[in-house]
Amino acid sequence: MSDEVTPPPAIEVQNLVKSYAGVPAVSDVSFTVQRGEIIGFLGPNGAGKSTTMRILTGFLPATSGVVNLCGVPVATEPDAIKHLIGYMPENNPLPEDMRVSEYLHYRGRLKEIPRRKLNDRLEEVLELCDLKRVRHRIIGKLSKGFRQRVGIAEAVLAEPPVIIMDEPTIGLDPHQILIVRDLIASLRGRMTVLISSHILPEIEVTCDRVIIINQGRIVATGTPNELRREILGHTAYQLEIAGEIAALSALLSQIEPTLVITKQGETDAGGFRTLHLTTESDEPLGEELLRVLTNDSRFRLRGLARERPTLEDVFLAATRRTWEMVDTPSKS
Amino acid sequence: MGNGRHAFKILTIFNLARVFSFITHVKHFFTILSHEIRMLLVSPSTYIAAVLFLSVMGFFFTSMLDYYSTAAQETTPAVFFFQYFCVPVLFMVPLLTMKSIAEERRLGTLETLLTTPVSTVEVVLGKFFAAYFLYMALWACTGGLFYILYRFDARFIDIGPLVGGYIFIAISGLMFVAIGIFASSLSRNQAVAGIISFTLLFGLIVGLSVLANVTLLQNEVMKPVKTAVGYAQVFHHLADFSHGVVDTRQVLFYVSGTVLALIFSIFTVEVKLLHS
Numbered sequence: 206m207s208d209e210v211t212p213p214p215a216i217e218v219q220n221l222v223k224s225y226a227g228v229p230a231v232s233d234v235s236f237t238v239q240r241g242e243i244i245g246f247l248g249p250n251g252a253g254k255s256t257t258m259r260i261l262t263g264f265l266p267a268t269s270g271v272v273n274l275c276g277v278p279v280a281t282e283p284d285a286i287k288h289l290i291g292y293m294p295e296n297n298p299l300p301e302d303m304r305v306s307e308y309l310h311y312r313g314r315l316k317e318i319p320r321r322k323l324n325d326r327l328e329e330v331l332e333l334c335d336l337k338r339v340r341h342r343i344i345g346k347l348s349k350g351f352r353q354r355v356g357i358a359e360a361v362l363a364e365p366p367v368i369i370m371d372e373p374t375i376g377l378d379p380h381q382i383l384i385v386r387d388l389i390a391s392l393r394g395r396m397t398v399l400i401s402s403h404i405l406p407e408i409e410v411t412c413d414r415v416i417i418i419n420q421g422r423i424v425a426t427g428t429p430n431e432l433r434r435e436i437l438g439h440t441a442y443q444l445e446i447a448g449e450i451a452a453l454s455a456l457l458s459q460i461e462p463t464l465v466i467t468k469q470g471e472t473d474a475g476g477f478r479t480l481h482l483t484t485e486s487d488e489p490l491g492e493e494l495l496r497v498l499t500n501d502s503r504f505r506l507r508g509l510a511r512e513r514p515t516l517e518d519v520f521l522a523a524t525r526r527t528w529e530m531v532d533t534p535s536k537s
Numbered sequence: 538m539g540n541g542r543h544a545f546k547i548l549t550i551f552n553l554a555r556v557f558s559f560i561t562h563v564k565h566f567f568t569i570l571s572h573e574i575r576m577l578l579v580s581p582s583t584y585i586a587a588v589l590f591l592s593v594m595g596f597f598f599t600s601m602l603d604y605y606s607t608a609a610q611e612t613t614p615a616v617f618f619f620q621y622f623c624v625p626v627l628f629m630v631p632l633l634t635m636k637s638i639a640e641e642r643r644l645g646t647l648e649t650l651l652t653t654p655v656s657t658v659e660v661v662l663g664k665f666f667a668a669y670f671l672y673m674a675l676w677a678c679t680g681g682l683f684y685i686l687y688r689f690d691a692r693f694i695d696i697g698p699l700v701g702g703y704i705f706i707a708i709s710g711l712m713f714v715a716i717g718i719f720a721s722s723l724s725r726n727q728a729v730a731g732i733i734s735f736t737l738l739f740g741l742i743v744g745l746s747v748l749a750n751v752t753l754l755q756n757e758v759m760k761p762v763k764t765a766v767g768y769a770q771v772f773h774h775l776a777d778f779s780h781g782v783v784d785t786r787q788v789l790f791y792v793s794g795t796v797l798a799l800i801f802s803i804f805t806v807e808v809k810l811l812h813s
Contacts, residue, residue, distance in 0.1 A: 262652045266811060287654040298645030302579065314568045315653040317561065359649070 213276030215240045215367050215397035216261065221270035223256050230256045232421040234270075238414075240366065241394045245408035246401035247520055248418040254401040255295050257418070258369050261399070262292045274367055288317070291360035291396075295371040297353055301345030305336055305355055308344060309362060316363035326362065334358040334388060350381035357388060361396070368392065370400045374407055386411050405516040415516070417523045424523040432519045439483045441467075442494065445508035447476040452503060460493050461486050477507050565655045569663030570670075573637075577671050586632040590625050590675050597621045598682045605693070613695040614686065616779045618679075619702035623742045623771070626713055627735060633671055634717025635731035637664040638806065643725045651810070661718065661803050669714045676706050698779045705778035709771065712791045713738060715798035722805040742771045 216238035223231040231253040238244050248254045259265040261272060263283040272279040274289050300308060306327065313323045331337050334354040339347060344355060353373060360368050373389070374382045382404070389411050392398055402408050408415055409429050417425040417432070425432050434440075446453075450469065457464045463485040470479035484490065491511055498506045577583050601617050604610070610617070638661070641647040650660060680703075687694045720734030721727075745766055748754070754763040774787045 259648075264648060264652055264810065284654060284656075287652060290652065292649065292652040294645060294648050296645060298649060300576075300644070300646055302576070311568070311572050312653065315565060315650075315655055317564075317654055 217273040219271040222268045224268050243398045243412045245412035245415045252418045253421040291365040291368045293356045293360045293370040297356035299344050306340040330358045368398045409516045419524045441512035442482040443510045444480040445477050448504035565659045573667030594679050615698040630713045630717045631731040631734040634668045635727045638721040639727050639730040657806050665718050697781045701778040701781050708791045712794040715795040719798045719802040722802040745769050
């Protein structure tokens with residue numbers, strides 16, 4: 206009974222290793238994804254994202270390690286795995302000379318959707334992916350955005366518990382990215398989605414959790430906020446202030462001992478200058494800062510903002526960290 | 538007693554599961570088969586191949602009629618006509634099969650196909666039978682030529698060699714198409730696959746008949762090789778079939794060749810996945 210209360214996680218990867226002819230592409234990767242989560246898989250080119258995803262689908266065998274999808278081992282039960290996943294590979298390959306509805310119908314048959322339900326399900330998916338207008342068009346003649354949506358429609362067609370998409374938004378314009386993002390977000394809670402991407406804001410908006418991978422290793426994992434804290438290790442504020450800056454430091458350390466000025470801008474015509482402050486504390490200090498500085502007659506405060514480092518900063522810092530880690534032993 | 542019944546129950550459930558999985562496999566096979574036939578029927582290259590095939594065969598047929606009209610012949614038209622089978626085989630089979638696996642691999646659709654609940658076996662068999670279906674459909678069209686001849690003068694039609702010739706085409710076609718599929722699984726480039734398939738078929742049909750007359754094989758030491766080559770004479774098989782002799786050894790030769798070529802295609806597809 207207790208097994209039914211806690212179903213196995215959607216994706217469970219332990220010590221996954223994959224090497225091509227002795228060259229490691231993925232080395233010792235472990236992570237777990239709970240059901241209903243949307244996970245972003247980030248990494249520079251050649252980091253091992255696609256390889257990991259292909260291993261998850263059972264398309265490529267791993268060199269060593271364990272991969273379980275919904276408690277089913279990929280290595281020994283590839284047939285069962287194929288019923289659990291919807292997969293959209295990199296570059297979204299589609300047959301050029303089929304119509305959209307024909308293709309989805311064929312796929313539905315292969316994915317063992319019962320014939321009675323297939324037509325209803327097709328209508329649903331076409332609606333979900335906004336493909337009704339192009340259902341009778343030849344896939345080879347569709348624009349990239351539509352092709353991408355056909356790929357996503359194909360992946361979600363059989364309502365599998367796990368959906369794996371390799372760069373679903375690559376090459377799309379901002380408007381199309383928005384549509385695809387909404388589409389992925391609409392799957393939240395119903396299906397587990399693993400997407401890889403280079404486009405960081407994209408991942409940040411859509412995903413519950415991010416896994417950053419570089420050189421075949423996991424560099425960081427967590428929610429975007431956790432990652433900011435973990436990788437960058439500080440919170441930053443930005444002040445626009447006029448007054449005796451020299452006296453400010455003492456005041457700041459009264460508020461929070463670790464709060465220091467890291468950067469000062471030029472004074473503008475009104476006597477204001479921009480200051481960057483950082484602190485190791487996780488507590489929100491904005492209100493306190495505002496209260497202290499406005500009550501103090503020596504300072505005139507014009508602006509206060511908490512700086513939000515983008516995922517881009519985190520990503521760059523995290524990948525830089527691995528390169529340092531990898532490079533150091535090779536030099537010694 | 539109870540134990541035995543229990544064991545029986547387990548056995549039934551086990552068998553039911555196997556039967557069920559077999560049925561889903563067969564279903565997938567037919568889904569892929571009908572899809573492949575449909576794709577072949579909407580592809581222009583199929584019609585180009587069909588037109589070329591029928592014009593070549595029509596040309597042979599008219600020149601044969603010409604020949605018969607000048608002097609009485611010992612053999613019936615059917616025997617004469619089927620002797621030219623290798624010309625269309627060498628060009629048609631590569632044209633029909635070169636696209637099948639090579640194109641899917643080049644586009645990357647093989648990856649999406651194999652991540653649905655289908656196995657490589659179903660994919661390869663589906664493609665094979667689709668190509669075979671089309672190959673036979675084209676040969677069936679040549680029946681029209683004989684129908685014209687029959688309406689013209691029924692004396693020319695000798696039913697034995699005619700049926701024997703078509704049986705030969707049907708059985709040898711299995712192996713030729715399987716070789717084409719195998720060639721297509723070797724490369725991601727259609728043209729390369731086509732040339733490989735042409736070369737293999739040429740070696741099998743023409744090469745072996747040339748090899749049988751090589752003086753080296755007349756040597757006593759080479760006798761086993763000579764016997765083996767002697768069994769694999771496609772033209773001899775045709776002659777036997779045309780005379781109404783259906784030799785099971787020859788049927789076995791084509792069937793086992795087909796199975797072997799298909800097994801090699803399946804292995805090639807899987808091995809290429811492992812090393813992709």
